[in-house]
Amino acid sequence: MLNIRRLSLDEAKILIDGATKKSQEMNIPMCIAVTDESGNLVTFDRMDGAKITSISIAIDKAFTAAGARNGTHVYNQLCQPGQPTFGIHITNGGHFCVIGGGLPITVDGHIVGGIGVSAGTAIQDQEVAEAAVEYFMGQTGYEASA
Amino acid sequence: MLNIRRLSLDEAKILIDGATKKSQEMNIPMCIAVTDESGNLVTFDRMDGAKITSISIAIDKAFTAAGARNGTHVYNQLCQPGQPTFGIHITNGGHFCVIGGGLPITVDGHIVGGIGVSAGTAIQDQEVAEAAVEYFMGQTGYEASA
Amino acid sequence: MLNIRRLSLDEAKILIDGATKKSQEMNIPMCIAVTDESGNLVTFDRMDGAKITSISIAIDKAFTAAGARNGTHVYNQLCQPGQPTFGIHITNGGHFCVIGGGLPITVDGHIVGGIGVSAGTAIQDQEVAEAAVEYFMGQTGYEASA
Amino acid sequence: MLNIRRLSLDEAKILIDGATKKSQEMNIPMCIAVTDESGNLVTFDRMDGAKITSISIAIDKAFTAAGARNGTHVYNQLCQPGQPTFGIHITNGGHFCVIGGGLPITVDGHIVGGIGVSAGTAIQDQEVAEAAVEYFMGQTGYEASA
Numbered sequence: 001m002l003n004i005r006r007l008s009l010d011e012a013k014i015l016i017d018g019a020t021k022k023s024q025e026m027n028i029p030m031c032i033a034v035t036d037e038s039g040n041l042v043t044f045d046r047m048d049g050a051k052i053t054s055i056s057i058a059i060d061k062a063f064t065a066a067g068a069r070n071g072t073h074v075y076n077q078l079c080q081p082g083q084p085t086f087g088i089h090i091t092n093g094g095h096f097c098v099i100g101g102g103l104p105i106t107v108d109g110h111i112v113g114g115i116g117v118s119a120g121t122a123i124q125d126q127e128v129a130e131a132a133v134e135y136f137m138g139q140t141g142y143e144a145s146a
Numbered sequence: 147m148l149n150i151r152r153l154s155l156d157e158a159k160i161l162i163d164g165a166t167k168k169s170q171e172m173n174i175p176m177c178i179a180v181t182d183e184s185g186n187l188v189t190f191d192r193m194d195g196a197k198i199t200s201i202s203i204a205i206d207k208a209f210t211a212a213g214a215r216n217g218t219h220v221y222n223q224l225c226q227p228g229q230p231t232f233g234i235h236i237t238n239g240g241h242f243c244v245i246g247g248g249l250p251i252t253v254d255g256h257i258v259g260g261i262g263v264s265a266g267t268a269i270q271d272q273e274v275a276e277a278a279v280e281y282f283m284g285q286t287g288y289e290a291s292a
Numbered sequence: 293m294l295n296i297r298r299l300s301l302d303e304a305k306i307l308i309d310g311a312t313k314k315s316q317e318m319n320i321p322m323c324i325a326v327t328d329e330s331g332n333l334v335t336f337d338r339m340d341g342a343k344i345t346s347i348s349i350a351i352d353k354a355f356t357a358a359g360a361r362n363g364t365h366v367y368n369q370l371c372q373p374g375q376p377t378f379g380i381h382i383t384n385g386g387h388f389c390v391i392g393g394g395l396p397i398t399v400d401g402h403i404v405g406g407i408g409v410s411a412g413t414a415i416q417d418q419e420v421a422e423a424a425v426e427y428f429m430g431q432t433g434y435e436a437s438a
Numbered sequence: 439m440l441n442i443r444r445l446s447l448d449e450a451k452i453l454i455d456g457a458t459k460k461s462q463e464m465n466i467p468m469c470i471a472v473t474d475e476s477g478n479l480v481t482f483d484r485m486d487g488a489k490i491t492s493i494s495i496a497i498d499k500a501f502t503a504a505g506a507r508n509g510t511h512v513y514n515q516l517c518q519p520g521q522p523t524f525g526i527h528i529t530n531g532g533h534f535c536v537i538g539g540g541l542p543i544t545v546d547g548h549i550v551g552g553i554g555v556s557a558g559t560a561i562q563d564q565e566v567a568e569a570a571v572e573y574f575m576g577q578t579g580y581e582a583s584a
């Protein structure tokens with residue numbers, strides 16, 4: 001039997017809080033999604049005024065980061081034309097998102113979930129996701145590495 | 147020009163709080179989704195232990211209730227075989243949900259959003275959605291009719 | 293942080309073995325799928341001669357049983373016309389299967405995965421799934437209840 | 439009347455064994471799928487810890503390799519922007535996979551199935567698929583050419 005660690009809803013909401021604070025500082029209303037380690041949605045917020053096309057992008061970024069165990073920005077480069085991973089952006093029924101702003105959540109060396117942020121540029125989305133992870137680690141006292 | 151009234155994120159979270167309280171009383175972890183009046187997701191929570199098949203059902207119930215402007219339980223009866231509305235449950239790309247547990251949120255006679263609850267029986271889901279609406283009205287002081 | 297128990301691949305293969313033995317006794321080549329507790333596929337076998345339309349049905353049965361935490365035959369009754377859960381068979385992008393032959397795998401009171409069997413009648417599929425679970429419990433020494 | 443040669447389930451499992459051995463040597467848990475010559479799934483294993491986004495990618499690689507009768511890496515180059523085959527990666531409902539790691543299984547000059555491997559880099563996935571085919575030929579004594 002495998003023993004898996006998974007974000008609780010309360011912990012996932014800390015990620016939402018961290019992302020919201022950063023988005024407010026940047027004055028960009030964002031869609032923010034958190035999945036568990038298996039890519040299933042745990043919690044989601046669309047800040048007032050955030051783009052509706054970002055709803056599914058944020059959810060797909062969180063799914064991809066948790067499921068593929070990499071930041072979505074990593075695949076943005078790996079899937080460029082001429083690269084051997086070209087084409088990964090249309091797999092998983094179109095849900096594999098290769099735009100920056102999705103990050104896996106790693107605790108003690110285990111991926112326990114994923115966060116996805118969307119509505120700004122890919123760079124801004126990634127900045128918010130990174131701030132959310134930093135805030136999460138600060139609030140919970142968890143460590144990324146074992 | 148139309149002026150649309152729409153739930154804010156803070157107001158949508160009051161609906162989540164109301165649904166969560168009722169779910170905890172009933173000891174059934176639920177998936178709870180709130181959409182705006184256009185059927186687009188505003189916020190979502192999967193309580194620890196809630197069924198993963200209920201994620202998309204809760205979102206679809208909220209979408210259906212806001213979009214079709216009726217409780218989803220209403221369509222459960224209207225779409226029965228032999229009824230003229232039979233078949234509506236497979237429209238909208240399969241997102242039109244006819245299982246009880248989705249309710250429109252009505253303020254001053256205007257539909258401003260929808261809530262969808264899933265993980266219990268249809269009856270339990272609807273009970274939680276109704277408790278959430280009642281809690282929302284109590285907390286905000288809004289009135290359903292104009 | 294939540295602690296989740298999940299079938300390993302070796303354990304999932306015991307379920308496949310149990311289902312295969314029973315299918316051979318019944319002389320019906322089956323498609324057999326095992327998912328983890330989150331509904332993601334762990335292992336799959338199509339016995340020589342099994343129907344190709346049963347590939348996705350077996351996978352969807354295992355997904356549904358694990359995700360909704362019930363045998364798929366339970367929903368077959370709950371979703372009949374006139375029942376409040378009518379319509380559940382078209383949710384989850386059409387992957388919610390309400391035909392008997394899907395069972396959750398429960399160990400110490402926790403759902404750790406799901407099995408789905410397809411190619412015979414719903415009754416035969418369920419019989420094979422039940423035999424697989426019984427074989428799994430016998431081989432591993434696990435108990436369903438805590 | 440056509441007479442088709444097709445991998446049996448037992449033969450397909452030899453491919454899984456070969457891929458698993460190589461993945462273990464490389465210390466990368468992989469998703470491994472084998473289809474028949476018609477592209478329909480025969481058997482699948484997700485090694486403990488393999489990425490969940492690789493489940494459907496492995497299946498699509500095996501489907502593509504058997505169906506299009508080429509290694510998926512071949513299409514990775516053929517479908518680059520500016521090439522006349524550009525666009526093939528979004529055909530077949532998104533299931534045509536152009537990432538290396540899918541290979542047709544050829545026996546006596548006939549394609550009898552396909553294997554798809556996913557979870558590492560495209561190069562690693564292809565290396566595992568090649569090792570699986572080599573292992574299969576060694577174990578069965580089959581020859582690729584007639």
